Amino acid sequence: MLTESQKQQLDDEGFVVLEDYIPAPMLKELRERIDELFAREGENAGSEFRHEEGARRLANLVDKGKVFERVISMPEVLDGTGTVIRERFKLSSLNVRSTNPHTADAQPLHCDMGAIPDELGYWVSNTVWMIDDFTVDNGAIRAVPGTHKLGQLPQNVISDIRAPHPDERLITGRAGTVVIMNAHCWHGGTANRTDKPRCAMHSFYCRWDKPQQQWQKQLLRAETQSRLSPELRALLALDDPENDRITSTNTVKSGFLK
Numbered sequence: 001m002l003t004e005s006q007k008q009q010l011d012d013e014g015f016v017v018l019e020d021y022i023p024a025p026m027l028k029e030l031r032e033r034i035d036e037l038f039a040r041e042g043e044n045a046g047s048e049f050r051h052e053e054g055a056r057r058l059a060n061l062v063d064k065g066k067v068f069e070r071v072i073s074m075p076e077v078l079d080g081t082g083t084v085i086r087e088r089f090k091l092s093s094l095n096v097r098s099t100n101p102h103t104a105d106a107q108p109l110h111c112d113m114g115a116i117p118d119e120l121g122y123w124v125s126n127t128v129w130m131i132d133d134f135t136v137d138n139g140a141i142r143a144v145p146g147t148h149k150l151g152q153l154p155q156n157v158i159s160d161i162r163a164p165h166p167d168e169r170l171i172t173g174r175a176g177t178v179v180i181m182n183a184h185c186w187h188g189g190t191a192n193r194t195d196k197p198r199c200a201m202h203s204f205y206c207r208w209d210k211p212q213q214q215w216q217k218q219l220l221r222a223e224t225q226s227r228l229s230p231e232l233r234a235l236l237a238l239d240d241p242e243n244d245r246i247t248s249t250n251t252v253k254s255g256f257l258k
């Protein structure tokens with residue numbers, strides 16, 4: 001579980017870094033599976049969700065390997081997510097984003113899903129899994145500490161959301177490190193100026209009363225759903241009519257909220 005000081009940091013700054021969190025065998029398994037999926041899906045990789053210039057993506061990962069079932073239920077990650085959301089929550093999506101070598105542009109600063117805290121508080125929390133090292137040159141994620149408390153989207157208050165922000169912090173780390181982030185905190189990937197890709201996985205959670213970014217019940221094949229434990233079924237909101245109602249009315253037909 002997270003320590004009190006890690007929880008405090010998450011609350012104060014909007015993110016906390018868990019160095020070398022991913023056990024080495026799990027990291028190896030993740031890398032192998034991610035490589036396999038990129039090779040198998042080719043041009044279509046990530047197309048269920050979206051394509052992004054300068055990066056390759058994978059989506060709907062809970063359906064694409066048992067190792068991902070472990071990813072979404074790691075206790076410290078759930079503890080950190082609960083620290084942000086403070087209410088019952090569910091997985092919103094599990095994706096990979098690999099920044100291509102020599103990308104000129106940083107991602108714009110953003111809050112995931114354009115989410116602003118509401119009367120119940122924070123409702124989105126993301127976890128960035130460093131599958132590769134994150135360095136100053138290869139597209140490490142940047143975040144502006146404290147901005148989750150502003151209740152503002154960056155595009156509404158700053159003139160150039162692609163430019164460096166005076167208060168931003170670049171979060172570097174060794175492969176295996178995980179960042180738990182209040183997803184209302186302004187953040188974004190930076191440019192990769194190296195000749196190798198930089199791969200991250202994002203386990204993204206939302207509060208019980210909000211739509212999932214990827215409607216897990218619709219997207220997971222029957223064979224995947226049938227092997228899941230009651231705890232995982234609950235985390236994915238597979239048996240939750242309220243989630244079906246909220247997510248189906250907000251999600252595009254494919255099962256993905258773009």
Ligand SMILES: O=C(O)CCC(=O)C(=O)O
Binds near residue numbers: 107128141189190
């Ligand atoms: O991959 C990263 O480092 C950050 C990506 C991100 O923030 C996003 O795609 O929303």
